[in-house]
Amino acid sequence: MSAIQGVLLDLSGVLYVGEQEVPGAVEAVERLRASGLPLRYLTNTTRSTRARVQQKLADLGFPIEADEIFTAPRAVRAHLRSQGLRPLLLIHPDLEPEFSDLPRERPDAVVLGDAGEAFDYAALNGAFRVLMEGAPLIAMGDNRYFREAEGLSLDVGPFVRALEYAAGCEARVLGKPAAGFFESAVSELGCAPEACVMIGDDARSDVEGALAAGLQGILVRTGKYRPGDEDGIRLPGASIEDDIGAAVDRVLG
Amino acid sequence: MSAIQGVLLDLSGVLYVGEQEVPGAVEAVERLRASGLPLRYLTNTTRSTRARVQQKLADLGFPIEADEIFTAPRAVRAHLRSQGLRPLLLIHPDLEPEFSDLPRERPDAVVLGDAGEAFDYAALNGAFRVLMEGAPLIAMGDNRYFREAEGLSLDVGPFVRALEYAAGCEARVLGKPAAGFFESAVSELGCAPEACVMIGDDARSDVEGALAAGLQGILVRTGKYRPGDEDGIRLPGASIEDDIGAAVDRVLG
Numbered sequence: 001m002s003a004i005q006g007v008l009l010d011l012s013g014v015l016y017v018g019e020q021e022v023p024g025a026v027e028a029v030e031r032l033r034a035s036g037l038p039l040r041y042l043t044n045t046t047r048s049t050r051a052r053v054q055q056k057l058a059d060l061g062f063p064i065e066a067d068e069i070f071t072a073p074r075a076v077r078a079h080l081r082s083q084g085l086r087p088l089l090l091i092h093p094d095l096e097p098e099f100s101d102l103p104r105e106r107p108d109a110v111v112l113g114d115a116g117e118a119f120d121y122a123a124l125n126g127a128f129r130v131l132m133e134g135a136p137l138i139a140m141g142d143n144r145y146f147r148e149a150e151g152l153s154l155d156v157g158p159f160v161r162a163l164e165y166a167a168g169c170e171a172r173v174l175g176k177p178a179a180g181f182f183e184s185a186v187s188e189l190g191c192a193p194e195a196c197v198m199i200g201d202d203a204r205s206d207v208e209g210a211l212a213a214g215l216q217g218i219l220v221r222t223g224k225y226r227p228g229d230e231d232g233i234r235l236p237g238a239s240i241e242d243d244i245g246a247a248v249d250r251v252l253g
Numbered sequence: 254m255s256a257i258q259g260v261l262l263d264l265s266g267v268l269y270v271g272e273q274e275v276p277g278a279v280e281a282v283e284r285l286r287a288s289g290l291p292l293r294y295l296t297n298t299t300r301s302t303r304a305r306v307q308q309k310l311a312d313l314g315f316p317i318e319a320d321e322i323f324t325a326p327r328a329v330r331a332h333l334r335s336q337g338l339r340p341l342l343l344i345h346p347d348l349e350p351e352f353s354d355l356p357r358e359r360p361d362a363v364v365l366g367d368a369g370e371a372f373d374y375a376a377l378n379g380a381f382r383v384l385m386e387g388a389p390l391i392a393m394g395d396n397r398y399f400r401e402a403e404g405l406s407l408d409v410g411p412f413v414r415a416l417e418y419a420a421g422c423e424a425r426v427l428g429k430p431a432a433g434f435f436e437s438a439v440s441e442l443g444c445a446p447e448a449c450v451m452i453g454d455d456a457r458s459d460v461e462g463a464l465a466a467g468l469q470g471i472l473v474r475t476g477k478y479r480p481g482d483e484d485g486i487r488l489p490g491a492s493i494e495d496d497i498g499a500a501v502d503r504v505l506g
Contacts, residue, residue, distance in 0.1 A: 120372070121370045152385060158377075161411075166408075166410070
């Protein structure tokens with residue numbers, strides 16, 4: 001692994017699973033911090049404000065600053081404000097505070113996060129009708145699924161595909177694996193993409209997405225990882241490690 | 254329009270919209286019947302049993318026999334029985350009687366119809382988990398949307414795309430526009446595909462689907478039709494008429 005000058009880390013499935021630390025993850029993050037490498041934590045976990053993400057990490061023992069956390073909702077919020085858009089939000093209720101100051105009447109954009117139980121037929125139909133008027137579809141990611149305590153659950157991606165197909169449109173994805181999302185995070189680190197590495201448990205969204213944006217990538221065998229996932233990475237250069245501890249060993253050489 | 258020996262007709266949007274006959278449709282169907290051409294009515298409207306479809310048509314004044322009605326649910330039911338599959342059904346509640354005698358415990362197949370309000374997150378997630386165990390996905394169609402009295406609404410297709418993307422699988426579509434569905438209907442008519450014509454209001458599902466299966470096709474400007482829809486038909490040979498009456502004029506030449 002050559003000349004790493006910055007590290008991007010996924011959260012869920014890499015540092016923790018559900019409410020449990022991945023064994024050795026706190027110690028691994030502490031070693032990374034001690035190395036002095038700039039870090040950002042990239043998450044499409046669109047059920048929490050940045051403040052809540054930080055609180056959860058603190059409760060689990062991770063010493064992480066709020067401004068080290070780079071979330072898809074923050075990227076979406078910035079896009080809506082810069083374009084002057086009034087969103088119809090199909091997002092998790094816990095995320096509403098992140099958008100509370102944006103205009104919502106007569107929506108002219110549709111925003112999808114992993115809304116969970118809020119993905120019901122009436123809500124999806126309402127979003128579809130706004131899209132059919134020509135509004136853009138903006139998504140906080142297009143992950144297929146995530147792992148919860150009781151099993152795999154549908155993430156935002158399937159609902160993005162559903163509305164794209166229904167309305168005959170293409171979503172702007174402002175989360176992993178969109179290249180623009182990785183590029184924004186890298187620019188905060190202040191180094192070249194090829195000198196950054198992304199560590200994640202999702203072969204496509206974390207690792208292939210990072211490789212496609214010109215970064216290095218390490219897939220860890222925790223969280224949503226299933227044997228054989230690495231075979232689905234079509235770009236060359238991915239590394240694979242058992243967990244975040246082994247990944248940090250590799251990064252620090 | 255050359256040498257027509259059999260006619261397939263879509264129902265919703267061609268014969269009626271909501272609870273209203275398309276003006277002239279009863280008279281057009283009566284002329285077709287009087288011609289002696291064999292007819293089948295093809296519908297992906299997966300919210301009704303065949304018996305209920307017939308009753309609705311009778312109430313609107315259409316003289317149609319039950320065995321002239323060729324529905325996607327009947328095709329799905331035949332497939333499940335022939336394969337000995339135990340379905341998890343994500344279908345409209347009104348359609349449940351069509352499947353009441355099939356085994357349902359420990360499902361090893363997922364069946365999607367246009368479930369409407371029954372498409373909620375918990376139900377979709379349950380179907381996703383069965384698919385991740387390797388069960389096949391069987392769909393009664395993949396239409397994008399349909400027109401209701403209050404506007405356009407999501408049909409089954411977007412939910413097919415959602416589950417295909419989530420589970421990394423490909424659905425077997427036993428409804429329009431699947432070629433196998435048209436071929437089954439044509440075989441009941443007892444004539445060659447190229448001597449059959451399909452009349453419908455959905456450019457892709459009715460007309461392009463029929464053309465792809467080797468039939469002739471007529472798009473009518475009623476129901477879900479929107480100006481310009483015909484431009485989306487990529488195969489040559491489609492005709493376009495104002496409504497079912499004009500389409501029957503063309504067929505009977």
